[in-house]
Amino acid sequence: MYRTHTCGELRIAQQGQEVTLAGWIQSVRKFGSITFADLRDRYGITQLLFGEELNQQLDQQPLGREFVVQAKGTVTERTNKNPNIPTGDIEINITSFTVLNKSAVPPFTIQDETDGGDDLRMKYRYLDLRRNIVKKNLELRFAVAKAAREYLNNNHFMDIETPFLIKSTPEGARDFVVPSRMNPGQFYALPQSPQTFKQLLMVSGYDRYYQITKCFRDEDLRADRQPEFTQIDCEMSFVEQEDILNMFEGMVKHIFKAVKNIDYTEPVARMTWEDAMWQYGNDKPDIRFGMQLLNIKSAFTLNNELPAKGQLLEGTDFKVFNDAETVIAIAVPGCAEYTRKQTDELTDWVKRPQIGMQGLVYIKCTAGENGAISYKSSVDKFFNEQQLGAIATAAGAKAGDLVLILAGREERTRKAASELRLEMGERLGFRKKDEFKLLWVMDFPLFEYAEDDNRWVARHHPFTAPKPSHIQTMIDNDPVIHDAAKYLEHPYNHIKANAYDMVLNGNEIGGGSIRIFQRELQEKMFAALGMSKEEALHKFGFLLGAFEYGAPPHGGIAFGFDRTCAILGGSESIRDFIAFPKNNSGRDVMLDAPASIDDKQLDELSIKLDVK
Amino acid sequence: MYRTHTCGELRIAQQGQEVTLAGWIQSVRKFGSITFADLRDRYGITQLLFGEELNQQLDQQPLGREFVVQAKGTVTERTNKNPNIPTGDIEINITSFTVLNKSAVPPFTIQDETDGGDDLRMKYRYLDLRRNIVKKNLELRFAVAKAAREYLNNNHFMDIETPFLIKSTPEGARDFVVPSRMNPGQFYALPQSPQTFKQLLMVSGYDRYYQITKCFRDEDLRADRQPEFTQIDCEMSFVEQEDILNMFEGMVKHIFKAVKNIDYTEPVARMTWEDAMWQYGNDKPDIRFGMQLLNIKSAFTLNNELPAKGQLLEGTDFKVFNDAETVIAIAVPGCAEYTRKQTDELTDWVKRPQIGMQGLVYIKCTAGENGAISYKSSVDKFFNEQQLGAIATAAGAKAGDLVLILAGREERTRKAASELRLEMGERLGFRKKDEFKLLWVMDFPLFEYAEDDNRWVARHHPFTAPKPSHIQTMIDNDPVIHDAAKYLEHPYNHIKANAYDMVLNGNEIGGGSIRIFQRELQEKMFAALGMSKEEALHKFGFLLGAFEYGAPPHGGIAFGFDRTCAILGGSESIRDFIAFPKNNSGRDVMLDAPASIDDKQLDELSIKLDVK
Structure with missing residues (x-):
């Protein structure tokens, strides 16, 4: 002892x-x-x-x-x-x-506030893991997994392991592959998700499945991506979208209670994808605060479907606005007193290459006498006070607020406005780490247009079902885009998916859909994505086959486990919640992996290096 | 709804x-x-x-x-x-x-007794999984995982995920490797087990770790092996062997209770490896029944250490026995009345190539008058009844029993005797599917002699600690075997490991050890296995480094989850307890994987095929 x-x-x-x-x-x-x-x-x-x-x-x-x-x-x-x-x-x-x-003197102090830089701590990750702050993260991760399992077990979900050595079916992200020694010249792939397997399990009758499992994507790594990551992967049979939303909103609330002792009693907010794009400029709005975007350009269009939200610029002659595809205003509460230095700094902020705007227009809404508001702007030459007041009021500004306006190409401006909104929310302390706001974003487009190939790609994945009312549109129309310039008018551009994302504090933590479960519709989907019949059979013959033997209606969801933990832990970095993460080049600097392997190993695997 | x-x-x-x-x-x-x-x-x-x-x-x-x-x-x-x-x-x-x-007519009936053959069922595994008998297996698997997690969570073990894309350090089994696109010419390896990571976690202070996780070994597949398999992997700090045995005997008993409603109250039996080899002919004895082996050859040796167990052949002149390295007797209860046909069939059984014996000698022990026993044998010409009686009695035979005797080369004969014992146990109904007998096998040799390379290999793995009393032997002696013919006499041949296997009904379900936690001893171990200092640093520098910063004493165990489930389910086949298993060529016949991949994929990975 x-x-x-x-x-x-x-x-x-x-x-x-x-x-x-x-x-x-x-x-x-x-x-x-x-x-x-x-x-x-x-x-x-x-x-x-x-x-x-x-x-x-x-x-x-x-x-x-x-x-x-x-x-x-x-x-x-x-x-x-x-x-x-x-x-x-x-x-x-x-x-x-x-x-x-004994111990040698550690290369950095084992304390919450350590003197060790990122690289050093990753190299000596086994010492970094001793720090209390890192231990708390891994404990939180364990607590989230336990709470998720508890909820799912209590709701009759069965944990079923699916294989890791599967078949490469690249569509979307790149697969990691594994040469097979016993089958020379052939390769396994590591799963990007257990998607097709969980669908097969539904066909097999295991009507509530889950798994907390590793997935793999060989993508160029952004700051917050890892080549291997963990999903809470779930699927249900004999369900409609509403059943799934209720079940998994329950799971997340259970996790909140178990891990953070938060009683999240109100129903989770819901928003269509179109509203999210229109009001927040992105598909994962942070709804802890308002400051919604106002599109003030008349005849603003998004996917050709949204109505104009205002005619606020009619009769004005500010060329920058009139020539822009999009003009978006945001009312920032309590910032009317911003100095010239402060507005200049904000202008510089939106001009940074990451944001990419040409400039920033502002309107200061100052409380005057008798409750009146006076409007002063950086474009006083072009707009009278009444016009400024109309814009500010439409944007929801009150006395003391500052209205910020961006103009330019549609996609970039929407993105910039979204970023500016988040930045101002951050600066004003509206994005509180201990406040948690869930949101379902729904009714995504089924397809996205891929300009390079002039074809449709699946926005979620090729197994997502269209809204029931849009199935006929999909069946009746030819997916081929004969005139690339008019892709917006193609009927496929209007098909909505039975898909949903769960968003927490402006981060997508989960996403799923009702699936296609009929062979013909699945074949139509593969064809729409530009797959030939042979290719579809080669890649997904097993799934098409399974749909012939009594596939039930089904759907599911997968939660990004690393990210969910990070957000619950009040961090944006998933690396802090992974015991042994990789760096941005996909390297484990502690192990010094990947590494070269023996010629004997290469030879046994029937491959040669071919480094250019 | x-x-x-x-x-x-x-x-x-x-x-x-x-x-x-x-x-x-x-x-x-x-x-x-x-x-x-x-x-x-x-x-x-x-x-x-x-x-x-x-x-x-x-x-x-x-x-x-x-x-x-x-x-x-x-x-x-x-x-x-x-x-x-x-x-x-x-x-x-x-x-x-x-x-x-709708459903097409299934290729086989969805019933416990199906008309589908193995290949057909694997191809349509999604239909096979509908059969109640297969569903019960997966439900049992889920129940075992739940029970294990419950026990480990209650005992303050933390579930911590370790990475799948690691570094290739082949020693023992072959690694599956994964070419890295971002690091051309370099490869990740898939883990054969999380061994070094769980040891690092001990160095990090997470003193009770577990994980139910996939592991990978690129070995030629035997009937009951899968290239990917699941382990319940556990590690503890500040423990001695006894602490680990108690903790995990508790876990298995908890699983018995939760899954089979069995109160396994008696302490788990323990046996040294030497006794297991001597009395049962293998290192994973099925102790549901007796019929222990009796080595009746004088001066029988096993690793030069065991004492002679008898001098029963002294003064006899049966050349087959006298010339044999080993002669082993087994007393089979109640079979004295076997007919000539039956003993001939048994003789044929031991002569099959899988068993490889030259013949079988028997002694029938028949109850005579006045309580006396008469002995009749197939070698009456060479032994008088008194000699036969002495052998039979020493083997534990009673009136009505049949003594079976094998003779030949030591290793083969021991193995054949072990197989014969199991076969007779099976035939006599002693191996009951609903009876469960646990056994700890302990005190394994630390090293095994590898004839091909004239060097030592680690019997368990290179991280296993010697018995405390044997550490000095290891440090003081040169591991090099200067005279291959005398390897048995090398001091390293006598070093015992602080290692233990858990055996259930004749199957190894778990194995572990107390680990080396000092850099010098670990370096000595790597050297003993023929690794140069450079090689050891290249492969395991991170672990040697970690041992310099305050590594605690630690040890652990890993359970073969697939096999444990199979045995609890009363089956010998782990494939029946895996949702999507691979066949004996490592193929998933449902997916048709592995498969060839695109030239573009190969090109991106900087590799070329080199199929001979």
Whole structure:
């Protein structure tokens, strides 16, 4: 027995007890002939007191930071109690100790505020993981997984493992592949998700499936992407969209309660994709705050479907607005008093290459006498105060607000306005880390136009069903786009999917859909994506086959587990919630992987290097 | 809402209720103007009754096997109750129904006793998974995972995910590798186990870790091997071997209770590896029955360490025995009356190439008058009755027993005797599927001699610690084997490991060890296995580095999850307990994977095919 108690366990109630602890030396403080040391383990920190006699032993065998020590002694009441830690009332009066293992001086301090940079901490990740702040992240991750399993188990979902060595069917992201030694010249692929397998399980009758599982995508890594990531993957049979939304809104609320002790009692808000794009400029709005976008250009169109929301620019002659595809206004509360320096800084902000705007127009809405509001703007030359007032009012501005206006090409301007809204929300403290707002975004387009190939791609994935009322449109029309310039008018551009994303604080944490479950419709979908019959059969013959033997109606959802944990932990970085993450080049710098392999291995796998 | 109830839910108590069910048509029986159909889902089977009016609709739209149907109707008491199913007291008097999806005629019957062969069932695995017998297996698998998680969570183990894209460090089995597109010419490897990561987590202070995770080994497949398999992987810090044995014996007992409702109250039996080899001829004895092996050759040696167990052949002159390295006797209870035909058949059995013996000697122990036993044997010419009696008695034979004796080269004979013992145990009904006997096998040799390379290989893995009393032997001696002929005498041949296997009914279900946690000893181990310092640093530098920063004493175990489930399910085949298994060529015949990939993919990965 290496220990009788952990370092987080002992209290004044155990006073007088003989105990043995084991852990790491966090710090050592010498006062004359006695020495105090903090001993740390996963559960906490306990103070050790080495009296005069043992001090001589310490002189011979000094305890360094991160030494692994086993110490026996008596639980004693402390003179200087430490109210900040649970064991702060006691210390252990040490009678004997053993150094179980020494430690070199760590390359950075094992503390929440460490002096170690990112690269160093990743190289010595096993030391970084000792820091309390990182441990809390992994504990939260474990708690989320436990809560998810608990909810799903209680709701009769079955955890079923699906294979990792599958078949490469690239559509969308790139597959990681695995050469097969036993089948020379052939390759397995690692799953981008268990999508087709969970659908097969529905065909097999396992009507509620889940799995918390690794998925793999060989994509160029952005800051917050990992080549391997974890999904909470779920599927249900004999359900409509409403059943799925209810079930998984319940799961997320259960996780909130279990992990954050938050009673999220109100129903999760819902918004169509079109409203999200129109009012927030993106498909994952952060609804912790308002500041919705106002499209003030007449005849603004989005996918040719949305009505004009205003005619506010009629009769004005500001060329920048009149020539722009889109003009978007945002009312920022309480910022009418911004100085010239502040508005200049904001203008510079929107001109940065990441945002890419030409400039920023503002209207200051200042409370005047008798409750009137005066409007001053950076374009006073072109607009009279009445026109400015109309725009500001339409944007929802009140006295004391600042209206910011962007103009330019439609897509870029919408994106810039979305970013500007988030930035101002951040600056004004509207994006609180401890406030959680869920949102279902629904009714996504089924297809997206791929300019390069002049064809349709699946917005979600090729297994997503159209809205029931749009199935006939899909069946009746030829998917081929004969005139690329008029793709917006193609009937396929108007087909909506039975798909839904769950958004938390402006981040997509889950997404899913009702699936196609009829062979003919699935074949039509593959054809719409430009697959020949042969290609569809080669890639997805097993699924098309399965649909012939009594496939039930089904649908599901997958949650990004890493991201969900990060947001619940109040962080934007998923890396902080992964025990052994990879860097932005897909490397594990601790392992130094990937690495070259032996010629013998290459030879056995019937492959050669071909590095250009 | 597709259904109000499942097909396993309704009872007589719901009589009169209007319900909607959805599921698959198991069978249809027409009686004059009414039709009965069995509707099946994951939860059970409910009988549907279609009256006269609906029968006309059925004539137009006949229900075939495996059609997916939604049916509304009234719960009604059945005339002919079926006591064999929980819903057998009721049927649903159908008022309307919808065919949600049709089904082609399945290639085999969806029943426990199916007419489908192995290959057909694997190709249509999604239909095979519909069979109740397969569903029960996957349900058991889920129950085992749930029970394991429950126990480990309650005992403060933390589920921590370790990476799948790691570094290739082949030692023992072959790695599956994954070419890295972003790092041309370099490869990730898929983990054979999370071994080094869980050790790093111990260094990081997460003193109780577990994970139920996939592992990968690119080995030539034997009947019961899969290229991807699942482990319950566990590790603990500040523990000695005894702590680990107690903890995981607790886990397996918890699983027994939760899954099989078995109270396994007695302590798990323990046996040294040497005793297992001596008494059972293998390292995973099935102790549900006795029939232990008796080595009757004088001066029999095993690893030069075991004492002679008898001098039973002294003074006899049967050349077959006297010339053999080993002579082993087994007393088979109650088989003294075996006919010539039966003993001939047994002789043929041991002569099969898989067993490879030259012949079989028997002694029949027949009860005579006055309680005496007479001994008759197939080698009466060479042994008198007193000698036969001595051998039979030493083997534990009683009146009515049959003693079987094998002779030959040591290793082969021991293996043959082990197989013969299991075969006779099977034939005599001693290996009951519903009886479960656990056993810890301990004190394995640390090293095994690899003849081909004239070097030591790690019997468990290179991270296993020697017994504390053997550490000095390892440090003090040069691992190089200067005289291959005398490897048995090398000090390393006598070093025992702090390792243990858990054996269930003659199958190894788990194995683990106390680990090395000091850099110097780990370096000595790598050197003993023939690794140069550079190679050791290249492959395991991260682990050696971690051991410099305060590594705690630690150890762990990994359970073969697939096999554990199979044995609990009373089967020897792990394939029956995997949703989507691969065949013996590592192929998924349903997916038709592995498969060739595009030239574009190869090109992006900087590799070329090199098939000879």
